[in-house]
Amino acid sequence: MQSWTATAISCPNIAFIKYWGNRDEALHIPSNGSISMNLEGLFTRTQVAFTPALQSDQLTLNQQNIHGSPLERVSAILELVREMAAIKLFASVKSHNNFPTGAGIASSAAAFAALALAASRAAGLELDEQGLSRLARLGSGSACRSVPGGFVEWQAGDDNLSSFAQSIAPAGYWDLVDCVAVISQAHKPTSSLEGHALAGTSPLQAARLADTSRRLEICRQAILERDFAALAEIIELDSNLMHSVMMTSQPALFYWQPVTLEIMAQVAAWRRNGLPACYTVDAGPNVHVLCLGDHASQVKNRLLQIPGVKSVLTARTGGPARLIP
Numbered sequence: 001m002q003s004w005t006a007t008a009i010s011c012p013n014i015a016f017i018k019y020w021g022n023r024d025e026a027l028h029i030p031s032n033g034s035i036s037m038n039l040e041g042l043f044t045r046t047q048v049a050f051t052p053a054l055q056s057d058q059l060t061l062n063q064q065n066i067h068g069s070p071l072e073r074v075s076a077i078l079e080l081v082r083e084m085a086a087i088k089l090f091a092s093v094k095s096h097n098n099f100p101t102g103a104g105i106a107s108s109a110a111a112f113a114a115l116a117l118a119a120s121r122a123a124g125l126e127l128d129e130q131g132l133s134r135l136a137r138l139g140s141g142s143a144c145r146s147v148p149g150g151f152v153e154w155q156a157g158d159d160n161l162s163s164f165a166q167s168i169a170p171a172g173y174w175d176l177v178d179c180v181a182v183i184s185q186a187h188k189p190t191s192s193l194e195g196h197a198l199a200g201t202s203p204l205q206a207a208r209l210a211d212t213s214r215r216l217e218i219c220r221q222a223i224l225e226r227d228f229a230a231l232a233e234i235i236e237l238d239s240n241l242m243h244s245v246m247m248t249s250q251p252a253l254f255y256w257q258p259v260t261l262e263i264m265a266q267v268a269a270w271r272r273n274g275l276p277a278c279y280t281v282d283a284g285p286n287v288h289v290l291c292l293g294d295h296a297s298q299v300k301n302r303l304l305q306i307p308g309v310k311s312v313l314t315a316r317t318g319g320p321a322r323l324i325p
Contacts, residue, residue: 004049004050004051004087004089004122004123004124005047005048005049005050005122006047006048006117006118006119006121006122006323007045007046007047007048007118007323007324007325008045008046008113008114008115008117008118008121008321008322008323008324009043009044009045009046009114009321009322009324010043010044010046010109010110010111010113010114010117010146010147010321010322011038011039011040011041011042011043011110011146011315011318011319011321012038012039012042012043012044012099012107012109012110012146013036013037013038013039013109013110013142013145013146013152013318014036014037014039014178014280014282014288014290015034015035015036015142015145015280015282016034016035016036016037016219016223016231016234016235016238016280017032017033017034017035017036017212017215017216017219017234017235017238018034018238018239018241018242018282019032019034019141019142019154020032020195020196020199020205020208020242020245020246021196021199021200021205021209021245022141022196022197022199023156023158025196025197027137027138027159027160027163028137028138028140028141028163029156029157029158029159029160029163030141030154030156030163031156031199031205031209032156032208032209032212032216033153033154033155033156033212033213033216034142034145034153034154034156034216035151035152035153035154035168035216035219035220035223036142036145036151036152036154037150037151037152037176037178037317037318038145038146038149038150038152038171038317038318038319038320039178039180039315039317039318040171040315040316040317040318040319041314041315041316041318042098042099042110042313042315042318043097043098043099043110044095044096044097044107044110044111044113044114045095045096045114045324046093046094046095046096046111046114046115046118047092047093047094047095047118048078048091048092048093048115048118048119048122049091049092049122050087050089050090050091050122050123051089051090051091051092052089054089054090054091054092055090056090057071057074057075057078057090057091057092057093058071058090058091058092058093059071059074059093059095060092060093060094060095061095061096061097062095062096062097063096073139073140074093074115074139076138076139077112077115077116077119077135077138077139078090078091078093078119080135080138081119081120081123081125081135082123084120084123084125085120085123085124085125087123087124091119091122093115093119095111095114095115097110097111099313108139108140108142108143108192108193109140109142109143109145109146110143110146111139111140111143112136112139112140112143112146113132113136113143113144113146113147113321114321115136115139116132116135116136116139116143116147116321117132117147117321117322117323118323120132120135121323129147129148129166129320130164130166132147132321133145133147133148133164133165133166134160134161134163134164136321137163137164137165138160140192140193141196142154142192144163144164144165145165146321147165147320147321148165148166148167148320149167149170149171149318149319149320150167150168150169150170150171150172150173150317150318150319150320151167151168151169151170151173151174151223151317152165152166152167152168153165153166153168153216153220167320168220168223168224169223169224171316171317171318171319172317173223173226173317174223174226174317175292175293175294175316176290176291176292176293176316176317177290177291177292177293177295177296177299177314177315177316178288178289178290178314178315178316179288179289179290179291179296179299179300179303179312179313179314180286180287180288180289180312180313180314180315181263181286181287181288181289181303181306181309181312182286182309182310182311182312182313183257183259183260183263183285183286183287183308183309183310184257184284184285184286184310185310190253190283191283192282192283195246195249195253195283198246198249198250198251198253199245199249201249201250202244202245202246202248202249202250203248204241204244204245204248205245208241208242208244208245211241215234215237215238218230218234219231219234219235219238222234228276228278228292229276231278231290232271232276232277232278232290233278235278235280235290236268236278236279236280238280239279239280239281243255243256243281246283253283255281255283255284255285256281256285257285257308258308259285259306259307259308259309260281260285260286260287262306262308263279263287263289263303263306263309264279264281264287266302266306267279267287267289270299270302275291275295275298275299276291276292276295277289277290277291277295277299278290278291289303293316296314300312300314
């Protein structure tokens with residue numbers, strides 16, 4: 001029986017200027033723009049096969065059958081693709097991550113970027129990069145940033161057409177390395193999707209949003225000028241601002257663990273003593289430590305000496321989502 005199949009691979013991304021809170025929850029139109037870096041070597045590989053043999057959509061993640069809300073989110077994207085392609089077939093989706101899922105390493109970003117590309121191509125569509133970015137965003141906001149390659153800026157926009165991501169510098173533009181200090185591989189108790197809906201309950205969110213355009217400009221220029229000192233200062237500030245909003249939401253969200261704080265303190269001390277490194281933390285306990293490529297092995301070794309750090313993943317700047325045979 002004939003099926004229509006495609007496989008795509010996509011990197012997670014680490015946000016330098018964070019996305020937290022939505023202007024439109026249904027369309028994932030963010031409250032503010034954001035800037036990120038794709039992470040080479042970490043990936044989600046997703047195969048989508050539309051086939052007449054199925055009576056419903058099916059999802060397998062890391063060889064486990066998935067049901068409930070995760071399957072519903074995937075089916076919502078598949079339904080959009082079916083509408084665009086004018087087909088009525090259900091699909092089998094098989095996905096695999098080579099990094100921890102749901103632990104603050106943007107697994108949903110990589111997953112929905114790969115899904116958008118694989119599903120649209122399997123259905124016979126050839127969406128351009130903006131179209132793919134918009135489609136991925138509807139599954140998970142930050143997924144729109146994993147569609148383009150390198151250093152990426154998400155234009156917040158104010159509707160579905162104007163909210164998408166695009167590259168501001170290619171993968172090889174600046175030799176930055178993300179050393180991810182893995183404290184926990186456990187799935188976080190409150191998902192990013194749930195957390196975004198709480199952002200507006202914090203009295204600090206309005207102040208954070210009011211200053212975002214300034215932080216975006218500083219971060220953008222730091223990347224274009226390869227100015228590590230400026231980048232370090234602004235991304236640590238932005239990370240701390242986002243977590244301040246989380247901690248003052250109703251209910252409060254505390255993603256940091258004691259080891260998270262220890263790493264943050266040590267990294268700041270390393271930089272004061274001449275080692276170019278800085279931290280940023282997404283919605284989870286694991287700490288992303290950015291450094292210049294020449295210092296990556298030194299940073300990784302120092303992180304591994306901190307009690308509570310289980311492993312360190314390293315990634316240079318990654319490329320765009322792409323089809324694979």
